[in-house]
Amino acid sequence: MKNISNQEIKGTCDWMPEEMATRNYIFNTWRQVCKSFGFIEYLTPLLENADIYRAKSGGDLGQKELMVFVDQGGRELAIRPEMTPSVVRMVSKTYNTVSKPLKLFSIANFIRNEKPQRGRNREFWQLNCDIFSESGELADLEILQLAIDLVLAFNPPKNSFVLKINHRGLINSLFDIIKIKDDQKTPTMRLMDKYNKMSGDELIKSMEEIGLKNEQIDKILKFIKASDLDDLVDKIKELKTCFGFIFLKNIISQLNSLGYKDYVEFDSAVIRGFDYYDGLVFELFDKHPDNNRAMFGGGRYNSLSNLFGVKDFPAIGFAPGDETFKLFLESWNILPSINLKQDYYYLPLLSEDLKNDVFLLAKKLRRDNYRVELGLSITKISRALEYADKNKITQVIILGEDEKKKGVYKIKDMLSGEEKIINL
RNA sequence: GUGGCUGUAGUUUAACGGCUAGAACAUCGGGUUGUGGUCCCGAUAACGAGGGUUCGAUUCCCUCCAGCUACCCCA
Numbered sequence: 001m002k003n004i005s006n007q008e009i010k011g012t013c014d015w016m017p018e019e020m021a022t023r024n025y026i027f028n029t030w031r032q033v034c035k036s037f038g039f040i041e042y043l044t045p046l047l048e049n050a051d052i053y054r055a056k057s058g059g060d061l062g063q064k065e066l067m068v069f070v071d072q073g074g075r076e077l078a079i080r081p082e083m084t085p086s087v088v089r090m091v092s093k094t095y096n097t098v099s100k101p102l103k104l105f106s107i108a109n110f111i112r113n114e115k116p117q118r119g120r121n122r123e124f125w126q127l128n129c130d131i132f133s134e135s136g137e138l139a140d141l142e143i144l145q146l147a148i149d150l151v152l153a154f155n156p157p158k159n160s161f162v163l164k165i166n167h168r169g170l171i172n173s174l175f176d177i178i179k180i181k182d183d184q185k186t187p188t189m190r191l192m193d194k195y196n197k198m199s200g201d202e203l204i205k206s207m208e209e210i211g212l213k214n215e216q217i218d219k220i221l222k223f224i225k226a227s228d229l230d231d232l233v234d235k236i237k238e239l240k241t242c243f244g245f246i247f248l249k250n251i252i253s254q255l256n257s258l259g260y261k262d263y264v265e266f267d268s269a270v271i272r273g274f275d276y277y278d279g280l281v282f283e284l285f286d287k288h289p290d291n292n293r294a295m296f297g298g299g300r301y302n303s304l305s306n307l308f309g310v311k312d313f314p315a316i317g318f319a320p321g322d323e324t325f326k327l328f329l330e331s332w333n334i335l336p337s338i339n340l341k342q343d344y345y346y347l348p349l350l351s352e353d354l355k356n357d358v359f360l361l362a363k364k365l366r367r368d369n370y371r372v373e374l375g376l377s378i379t380k381i382s383r384a385l386e387y388a389d390k391n392k393i394t395q396v397i398i399l400g401e402d403e404k405k406k407g408v409y410k411i412k413d414m415l416s417g418e419e420k421i422i423n424l
Numbered sequence: 425g426u427g428g429c430u431g432u433a434g435u436u437u438a439a440c441g442g443c444u445a446g447a448a449c450a451u452c453g454g455g456u457u458g459u460g461g462u463c464c465c466g467a468u469a470a471c472g473a474g475g476g477u478u479c480g481a482u483u484c485c486c487u488c489c490a491g492c493u494a495c496c497c498c499a
Contacts, residue, residue, distance in 0.1 A: 007490070010489095081499080112498085296499080298499080381460090382458080382460070389461050417460090
């Protein structure tokens with residue numbers, strides 16, 4: 001019989017104890033910060049009706065990146081590629097009767113059928129944080145603060161990241177001003193989103209291909225090249241009275257007064273690809289030269305809920321991924337080293353006759369909340385200590401014939417070499 | 425989906441159109457008959473898969489697979 005490969009499925013990876021420990025460190029820190037903001041944890045099923053992704057997700061996500069299969073009843077099911085439709089579905093079931101506002105988070109895995117690359121796997125995990133039912137500016141403010149605090153919780157160096165914010169309302173006002181046609185809006189936004197990746201000539205050429213006129217292109221370029229909000233309304237004066245501008249001006253000044261001045265800036269080129277965003281949009285960037293990329297992003301998506309035949313309700317959220325987050329921590333070298341057997345007590349079996357005594361002692365110690373790793377084959381004491389060294393176990397429990405005769409056992413501290421004698 | 429680079433033990437790697445594919449670290453066993461980190465000895469373990477060229481391929485060619493990476497796309 002041919003052997004089955006022991007490789008993981010493409011785009012997925014095994015979590016060996018070391019990687020699992022790192023992941024737990026990140027997830028635990030996320031959890032702690034979310035709870036400190038009064039958010040509560042939820043989870044939805046891995047499978048959803050495929051239609052909920054096809055309807056709104058925009059781009060490839062609801063199409064070729066979706067893992068779809070048919071169940072025995074002929075239903076088309078999809079493995080979730082993102083959390084937002086699921087959490088909106090879940091909330092929409094009870095929205096009218098539940099206490100509001102809802103501040104929710106989850107840590108879950110997702111599958112997207114795409115080619116793996118740096119910072120992007122087919123299976124990945126992300127934290128999703130959302131606030132439902134609050135449309136006011138303070139919900140936006142709190143979400144942004146949470147996004148920044150989540151990164152700050154890992155003690156990154158100064159100037160290691162920045163939160164770039166923008167507002168879809170501001171972009172829509174621009175489109176009103178230049179009187180762009182409806183069917184040109186989405187392709188134009190895609191191009192604006194790519195501003196930093198394309199050369200100026202390519203960008204202009206692509207905009208001409210969409211059918212934009214020179215004066216329209218001129219204004220769009222002024223818009224995405226604006227260095228800050230004041231510069232923007234200086235160049236495009238009509239924007240001064242629009243909602244998006246006033247909103248952004250306000251929220252930045254509030255974040256500044258809360259002490260986040262170094263971490264926030266306006267960036268007119270932050271657009272985001274999902275169609276369902278309709279208010280604040282933002283992206284958090286790693287500023288490390290070796291890893292200059294968006295770590296995660298989010299925004300306001302008030303109208304997504306009508307997908308489920310429910311009246312619209314306000315929603316805002318974001319979702320950091322495990323892989324991009326880890327790259328950030330690695331690029332700044334702020335991942336702590338983890339000892340897998342921290343606080344473990346190693347209890348070797350030193351002779352055949354001691355089997356029962358050793359198991360009994362382990363049982364007693366475990367009941368007292370010690371973490372006891374029992375030796376399962378007979379070992380010489382020198383090898384037992386060597387094993388403890390190799391595995392960075394700092395406490396070794398010695399129960400040999402001599403100890404048994406005296407009715408005691410010893411706990412040896414591997415760092416100091418000291419031994420404590422305790423009665424059995 | 426498109427392009428580039430790369431596939432030798434668990435890991436890092438060496439060499440080669442032919443001879444037993446060599447090492448280091450890791451793992452396991454032993455060296456001191458109850459006290460470790462060092463040291464010494466030994467064992468296990470690899471040419472990604474298939475096809476072609478050739479007397480002979482791990483080496484050259486093709487296809488596939490996988491990995492990395494840049495695009496496309498993007499929470």
